[in-house]
Amino acid sequence: MKKVSIGSGSGFWGDMLEPAIEMAERSDVRYMGFDHLAELTMAILNRMKMKNPESGYIPDIIPWMRQLLPITVPKGIKIITNAGGANPIQAAIETQKIIKEMKLGEMKIGVVFGDDILPYIDEIRNQGWKFKNLDTEEEDIDRIRDRIVAANAYIGADLIIEELKNGANIIITGRVSDNALYVGPLMYEFGWKYSEEYIDQIAAAITVGHIIECSACVTGGMSNMWRVSKRPWEIGFPIAEVYENGEAVITKTPNSGGIVNQWTVKEHLLYEVIDPSNYVMPDGIADFTSVKLIEEGPNRVRVTNMKGKKRPDTLKVCIGYRDGFIGEGLIFFPWPDALEKARWAEKWVRERIKRLGVNFDELRIDYVGVNMLHGESAPIDDKDFNEIGLRIAGKTRTWQEAEAIRREVTHLWTMGPIGASFGIPLNVRPVIALWPSLVPREAVKVESNIMEVKE
Amino acid sequence: MKRKVLLKELAFARSGDKGDVSNIGIMAKSKNIYEFLVNTITPEKVKNHFKGMVKGDVKIYPMQNIESLEIVLHQALGGGATCTLRFDQTGKSMCTALLRMELEVDEDLIKEAEEVSKNILKKYGS
Numbered sequence: 001m002k003k004v005s006i007g008s009g010s011g012f013w014g015d016m017l018e019p020a021i022e023m024a025e026r027s028d029v030r031y032m033g034f035d036h037l038a039e040l041t042m043a044i045l046n047r048m049k050m051k052n053p054e055s056g057y058i059p060d061i062i063p064w065m066r067q068l069l070p071i072t073v074p075k076g077i078k079i080i081t082n083a084g085g086a087n088p089i090q091a092a093i094e095t096q097k098i099i100k101e102m103k104l105g106e107m108k109i110g111v112v113f114g115d116d117i118l119p120y121i122d123e124i125r126n127q128g129w130k131f132k133n134l135d136t137e138e139e140d141i142d143r144i145r146d147r148i149v150a151a152n153a154y155i156g157a158d159l160i161i162e163e164l165k166n167g168a169n170i171i172i173t174g175r176v177s178d179n180a181l182y183v184g185p186l187m188y189e190f191g192w193k194y195s196e197e198y199i200d201q202i203a204a205a206i207t208v209g210h211i212i213e214c215s216a217c218v219t220g221g222m223s224n225m226w227r228v229s230k231r232p233w234e235i236g237f238p239i240a241e242v243y244e245n246g247e248a249v250i251t252k253t254p255n256s257g258g259i260v261n262q263w264t265v266k267e268h269l270l271y272e273v274i275d276p277s278n279y280v281m282p283d284g285i286a287d288f289t290s291v292k293l294i295e296e297g298p299n300r301v302r303v304t305n306m307k308g309k310k311r312p313d314t315l316k317v318c319i320g321y322r323d324g325f326i327g328e329g330l331i332f333f334p335w336p337d338a339l340e341k342a343r344w345a346e347k348w349v350r351e352r353i354k355r356l357g358v359n360f361d362e363l364r365i366d367y368v369g370v371n372m373l374h375g376e377s378a379p380i381d382d383k384d385f386n387e388i389g390l391r392i393a394g395k396t397r398t399w400q401e402a403e404a405i406r407r408e409v410t411h412l413w414t415m416g417p418i419g420a421s422f423g424i425p426l427n428v429r430p431v432i433a434l435w436p437s438l439v440p441r442e443a444v445k446v447e448s449n450i451m452e453v454k455e
Numbered sequence: 456m457k458r459k460v461l462l463k464e465l466a467f468a469r470s471g472d473k474g475d476v477s478n479i480g481i482m483a484k485s486k487n488i489y490e491f492l493v494n495t496i497t498p499e500k501v502k503n504h505f506k507g508m509v510k511g512d513v514k515i516y517p518m519q520n521i522e523s524l525e526i527v528l529h530q531a532l533g534g535g536a537t538c539t540l541r542f543d544q545t546g547k548s549m550c551t552a553l554l555r556m557e558l559e560v561d562e563d564l565i566k567e568a569e570e571v572s573k574n575i576l577k578k579y580g581s
Contacts, residue, residue, distance in 0.1 A: 039474070040537045135474045135535075222547070224467035224482075228579035261579060263467060263482065266521050270480025272471035276516050276525045289518050323538055364533075364540035373548040375541070376506040377555065393540040431538045436474050 004189045006182055006208075007239040007253075009068075009079070010034040011215030013041055013058055017067065019216065019237040023253045024071040027239055030189075032072070033181035034081035035213055036060065042175055043150040043320035043432045045086035046118075056087030057094070061172075065098050073104045073169070080160060080181045084172040086150075088113045092172045092451050099453045107453040110163025112173035114446040117317060117439060118151040124443050131319065131437040141319065141435065149432060150320040153439050156282030156311065158194075159448035160184030166450050177316075182209030182240075183283045190244050194311060199284065203308020204246030206279065206286040211250055211268050211303065212238040218250065218268040220258035231257030250301045260299040269293075278309075282316070282441075285309040314438040323433035324361065327402030328393035328426050329409020332368070334419040338388040339380075341417040342367050345390050348416065352408045353394075358401050366391040395431065402428040456562040461555055465568045466492065468550035477509075477531035477546040479553050481524040484571040488564055489522035495558060501526055504556050526553070 007029040009020035013036040023029060036058040049056025061083040072079055084091040092111045099107055117124065125131070131141040141148070152175035160171055161184050171184075186205040192198040211218055215237045220229035229235070236256020242248040252260050269288055273279055276288040287307045294302040333341035346365050353363070366372035368389025370380055390412075394405035406428055413422050462468075467482040481496070483489035498513035511529030518525060532546045533539035543549075 135476070135530075222469070224469070225575075225579065228575065259579060263575070266482050266523060267467070267469040267480065269521060270478075270482070270518075270523055270525055271469055272473055272478060273480075273525055274473060274476065274478060274527050276518055289516075289520055291520055293521060320537075326538075326540065328540075362533075362540055366542060372542050374552040374555075375508045377504060377508060377552045379555075391542060395538070395540055433538045434474060434535060 002190065002244040003241055004031070004186065005029045005239055005241050006031040006033065006185060008033055008212040008215045008237050010036060011213060011217060012036065012038060013060065015215055017064060019235060019253065019256065021067060021071065022256060023237050023239065024068055024075070024077055026254045029077060029239055031078050031080060031185040033213065034079065034083060035178040035181060036081070036083045037085060037175060037178070039318055039434055040320065040432060042086060042152045042318065046150045049086045054090055057085045057091035058083035061091050062094055062098065065095050066102070069099065069104055070102060073107070078169055078171070078185065080171045080185060082173045082176050082178070082181060084111065084113065084174050086116065086174065088172050088174045095170060095172065096451060096453050106455055107169045108167050109451040109453065110160070110166065110168030110171040110448060111451055112159045112163065112171065112176060112446070112448040114444065115152045115155045115175040117153055117444060118148065120445070121148070121151050124439065129440065129443070131317070131435070131439070134436045134438070144321040144435060147321040147323070148319055149322060152318055153444045154282055154316040154318070155444060155446050156180050157184035157187060159446055161188045163448050163450060164188040168450060177282050178213045179206055179209040179281045180283055182213060183281070186242055194283070196310070199308050199310055200306060201246045202284040203286040204248065204306035205242070206281050206284055206308065207288065207291060207303065207306045208240045208242055208248045210279065210286070211265060212240050214268065214271070216258065217271065218264050219252045219260055220264060223264055223267060225259050225261065225263055229257070229259045233257065246306055247302065247304045249296065250303060251299055260301055262293050262295050262301055265293055265301045265303070280312055282311060284311045313441055315441050315444055317437050317439040319435040319437060320432045321435060323431045324395055324397050325399050325402035325428055325430055326393060326395050327404070327406035327428045328391065329406050330389060330391050330423065330426065331409060331412050331416065332387055332389045332421045333417060334387050334421065336384055338385045339367065339370065341420070342388045342390045345412050345416050348412065349392055349408055352411070353405060356404055356408070358396070358404045360394040360396045360401060360405065362395045364393045399428055457559050458562060458565070459557055460560050460565055461557055463554035464565065465558070465560065468554055470546050470550035472532055472536055472545045475530050475532050475535040477528040477549045479526040479528070479550045481526060481553070483522045484568045486522055488568060489519070491560065491564055492524060493517050496524065500556070501528070501553065504553065505531070
């Protein structure tokens with residue numbers, strides 16, 4: 001039975017490069033997927049592009065291509081990345097330059113774009129589509145329309161498949177769903193189409209993509225298996241060996257650290273899923289409640305019995321809009337009476353903010369070491385702590401008000417209880433809120449082409 | 456014989472975010488423990504456990520195939536990663552907060568969970 005190995009080279013912007021290099025060097029993968037885009041990333045990249053029309057892609061792509069291509073090109077490994085972000089064409093031009101400069105030979109770069117619907121969002125609205133908020137169920141984007149800074153549809157694998165058929169060696173995309181970076185090459189290799197006949201195979205590809213797309217998060221990272229993960233400082237990224245019938249084995253780079261077992265795969269199968277029987281992706285809907293996991297050897301988990309439904313008529317769209325500012329401050333109090341000092345300081349800041357007449361939407365107080373992570377659900381011990389931090393964060397409509405909150409906390413350095421310690425002050429940050437919605441698939445003008453590199 | 460233990464003894468957990476939704480995957484340490492948890496952990500119990508941190512509905516999706524529960528908490532992250540005032544913007548620690556839940560459990564199940572934990576160390580730890 002035909003088998004295709006596909007690996008994950010990046011799970012987010014800022015991921016580690018070494019494991020990707022090691023996978024390219026040591027494994028027999030035919031494809032490597034690189035995801036760099038989170039919900040907020042498109043808004044950041046759009047802002048970069050507004051300042052400089054030749055930016056707007058993930059800048060990491062340059063050093064990464066330099067280090068990866070000399071390994072992947074001779075081995076024939078195809079790289080599929082959404083590092084194009086808000087400017088896939090420019091990212092492809094930069095990659096083209098690297099290929100020429102490093103004399104890597106003739107090559108075809110597939111570029112997929114058109115996920116950015118902001119330029120024509122009003123056209124879609126004029127046809128009666130309201131962009132209802134999926135979280136809050138607010139019906140219409142009218143209230144936030146003039147504050148929108150990004151609107152990107154999560155597009156599927158269609159055009160990745162198209163450009164693989166056209167002979168692309170590298171594919172650079174915009175906001176393609178993370179999952180499609182894996183579904184695309186699998187559908188291409190096995191000849192699976194968007195028809196009734198292949199629904200379960202596509203669901204299998206979606207499931208496999210979901211399991212490996214966050215890189216180290218299925219190989220012992222972010223894991224309950226942290227105690228038994230081998231050489232975690234040399235953690236390997238995940239590889240899926242996928243068979244024509246849709247079954248797959250999840251493993252990792254040979255001789256790498258980390259761990260793959262039934263628990264790490266379960267962890268990731270459950271990760272960031274809402275309804276596990278309807279995991280909706282642009283290429284299909286996977287049912288994770290039918291999947292069976294079998295540990296078939298060290299660092300090898302077989303995944304079988306994937307089922308699904310046909311792809312939806314709508315695509316997810318993530319709309320980002322400006323929504324005020326956050327100002328925050330941090331200060332630490334030592335033993336003795338650390339918690340009492342922190343409570344004293346909280347009262348001090350609240351009084352100061354009141355006296356200054358600073359307006360805020362929300363003010364949050366955390367005692368670091370007590371309840372910063374578990375919040376209201378954390379029990380507070382009545383003991384004399386070694387040290388307690390006080391974190392104060394406020395959300396405001398204006399930059400000035402956020403700055404006032406931040407600044408008041410810094411005054412505690414010289415006006416607070418004995419022993420108060422502080423580090424480098426934090427900066428006020430603008431808030432981009434997200435408005436998750438749907439858009440009719442046919443309304444999104446996706447495009448792709450091939451950029452050839454000749455010797 | 457029953458006694459009180461924390462959920463931490465019976466299951467593993469992993470959490471993440473989708474906007475203002477926090478999702479917590481609970482992986483039972485055995486089939487029997489899964490059956491017990493499916494019948495014991497209710498949306499109301501979960502919501503009360505978080506004492507006001509979760510403003511919206513809680514839904515629980517059982518996954519018998521992997522002996523796990525997908526617990527979905529709506530309006531649970533202070534507005535979602537990009538606008539929350541919480542330090543843990545993406546709710547990665549929400550799973551560990553749920554592991555504090557206290558349950559009244561049969562002694563046999565507690566022993567079973569202890570065995571599974573020991574076996575994990577033995578099988579993967581050496």
